[in-house]
Amino acid sequence: MTNGTRTEPDSAYGPGSSDVGDIYRRFLADLFGVMAYGELSAFERMSSDARFSPTLHDRTVLGRLAVSEYGHFERVTEHLVKLGLDPETAMRPFQPSVDAFHDRTRPADWFESLMKFYVTDAISDDFYQLVAARLDPATAELVLALKDAEPAGEVLEARLQQALADDPRLASRLALWGRRLVGEALTQAQRVVLERAVLGGLLQGADQGPYEDGLKALFAELTRNHSRRMSRLGLTA
Amino acid sequence: MTNGTRTEPDSAYGPGSSDVGDIYRRFLADLFGVMAYGELSAFERMSSDARFSPTLHDRTVLGRLAVSEYGHFERVTEHLVKLGLDPETAMRPFQPSVDAFHDRTRPADWFESLMKFYVTDAISDDFYQLVAARLDPATAELVLALKDAEPAGEVLEARLQQALADDPRLASRLALWGRRLVGEALTQAQRVVLERAVLGGLLQGADQGPYEDGLKALFAELTRNHSRRMSRLGLTA
Numbered sequence: 191m192t193n194g195t196r197t198e199p200d201s202a203y204g205p206g207s208s209d210v211g212d213i214y215r216r217f218l219a220d221l222f223g224v225m226a227y228g229e230l231s232a233f234e235r236m237s238s239d240a241r242f243s244p245t246l247h248d249r250t251v252l253g254r255l256a257v258s259e260y261g262h263f264e265r266v267t268e269h270l271v272k273l274g275l276d277p278e279t280a281m282r283p284f285q286p287s288v289d290a291f292h293d294r295t296r297p298a299d300w301f302e303s304l305m306k307f308y309v310t311d312a313i314s315d316d317f318y319q320l321v322a323a324r325l326d327p328a329t330a331e332l333v334l335a336l337k338d339a340e341p342a343g344e345v346l347e348a349r350l351q352q353a354l355a356d357d358p359r360l361a362s363r364l365a366l367w368g369r370r371l372v373g374e375a376l377t378q379a380q381r382v383v384l385e386r387a388v389l390g391g392l393l394q395g396a397d398q399g400p401y402e403d404g405l406k407a408l409f410a411e412l413t414r415n416h417s418r419r420m421s422r423l424g425l426t427a
Numbered sequence: 428m429t430n431g432t433r434t435e436p437d438s439a440y441g442p443g444s445s446d447v448g449d450i451y452r453r454f455l456a457d458l459f460g461v462m463a464y465g466e467l468s469a470f471e472r473m474s475s476d477a478r479f480s481p482t483l484h485d486r487t488v489l490g491r492l493a494v495s496e497y498g499h500f501e502r503v504t505e506h507l508v509k510l511g512l513d514p515e516t517a518m519r520p521f522q523p524s525v526d527a528f529h530d531r532t533r534p535a536d537w538f539e540s541l542m543k544f545y546v547t548d549a550i551s552d553d554f555y556q557l558v559a560a561r562l563d564p565a566t567a568e569l570v571l572a573l574k575d576a577e578p579a580g581e582v583l584e585a586r587l588q589q590a591l592a593d594d595p596r597l598a599s600r601l602a603l604w605g606r607r608l609v610g611e612a613l614t615q616a617q618r619v620v621l622e623r624a625v626l627g628g629l630l631q632g633a634d635q636g637p638y639e640d641g642l643k644a645l646f647a648e649l650t651r652n653h654s655r656r657m658s659r660l661g662l663t664a
Contacts, residue, residue: 238475
């Protein structure tokens with residue numbers, strides 16, 4: 191995997207020629223950079239929102255989910271370091287869009303927080319899975335392991351179902367909120383892809399036709415999966 | 428350690444006679460209840476405040492400290508479960524005073540957050556150590572293990588020293604803030620002891636003379652240690 195120029199850290203990773211290697215390496219820096227910053231932010235937001243849980247039990251459950259997000263963050267940054275990349279440098283370009291997403295989707299109460307984590311966690315999981323199919327096997331394995339290690343979706347879905355059963359009036363508000371969340375998530379994802387051409391370019395894959403078509407297909411898939419989840423909660427997507 | 432009445436969970440723990448056992452057991456429920464709720468709250472507050480850190484590096488360092496608080500919380504609740512006690516029931520009596528402490532000491536900025544965690548973490552550590560001396564060996568070991576597993580103090584002290592070196596004008600503000608923090612912490616601790624006589628009573632120990640004297644000595648020791656730490660930071664306590 192190395193090309194002999196050990197003194198230059200920028201080419202310490204890359205499958206084959208130095209040019210392809212550098213592009214792939216920049217791609218991995220971006221992919222793991224956005225994942226790392228996303229997990230760190232999710233950890234911070236989720237643990238703060240946990241405080242407003244209606245019961246001590248809910249607080250401890252959400253706390254544990256937040257802690258597992260931090261665990262993911264650590265695994266992703268360890269991988270960046272293993273690639274000879276600086277995690278902070280890799281994360282920095284994604285701070286504005288991830289922060290903007292959170293600033294534009296401040297939950298009005300605990301149920302909206304719960305919904306936010308359910309929706310965003312599921313979309314990131316989907317995104318990782320779709321992206322993993324286009325990565326080298328070792329990287330794909332790491333990305334999928336993060337997905338599999340994550341039982342958050344089931345816990346959150348069950349808690350939302352219970353909340354909706356306890357108070358059916360929540361349904362219309364949470365349906366609206368779900369649409370807003372997915373809209374903002376995809377808007378910020380699009381912004382990231384536009385700003386970081388290398389990420390968008392390599393997401394496309396060889397068999398996906400033009401660059402824009404590949405992205406459109408990816409976003410359509412994310413939206414479809416989101417709609418399916420909303421239906422499972424009995425909400426109109 | 429059991430007294431034969433296995434059907435009655437309230438007497439499943441206790442060193443010797445059923446009466447002493449019940450009191451000691453109520454004491455342990457209170458001790459681990461206040462520890463657990465304190466750790467859970469520290470986790471939530473610390474991880475939320477981490478978001479306002481000046482650098483990504485600080486955010487990740489504080490995030491890791493917050494995660495380790497959650498780890499302590501889990502170990503304490505596991506111990507409660509092992510004693511046949513319900514963690515939520517054990518924590519609930521301490522919610523008002525711990526919440527009041529945090530509500531009365533909202534940091535105005537990140538440096539005040541840092542100071543808050545440094546001060547409160549150190550006071551809890553001291554408290555655990557002083558209390559451990561009066562516990563049965565197995566319980567003392569758990570309590571001290573939590574203290575030893577905690578490298579937070581050093582990390583926070585080093586970061587505060589750096590912040591004070593970078594901006595010496597911080598010193599007078601942080602000195603004032605430190606006094607306020609220790610004052611509120613001891614006020615809430617006193618409230619806890621008054622409301623939960625069993626906790627105060629058993630903290631006293633056999634050789635401490637009257638109940639009030641034992642408490643006074645404990646609080647004096649906590650205040651002395653706090654002053655020593657402030658001096659190390661070059662702050663007047």
